[in-house]
Amino acid sequence: MCSECDFYVCPDGCPNAVADKNDECELCGSLIANGEEYAEDGEEGVICEHCANQMDIDDVLRICEVASVMELLGDMGRTRHAI
């Protein structure tokens, strides 16, 4: 039970209410089905698996919040400095 409103599912207005997650792909507008894999774009947006696989590298970098491919690879531990 919520300590703020005493409901099990918080109504709108309760500080603990969970905002409905936008489950429409922001690129093609199709609904993400239960069990379907999708990518998150920031806090709200979602991108369906199909569109995610079609994204330009620029879009991939944007949703990964990195400036360059090297930074993305660096986050994955895949960059090295030549000695």
Ligand SMILES: [Zn+2]
């Ligand atoms: Zn509540």
Ligand SMILES: [Zn+2]
């Ligand atoms: Zn889509």
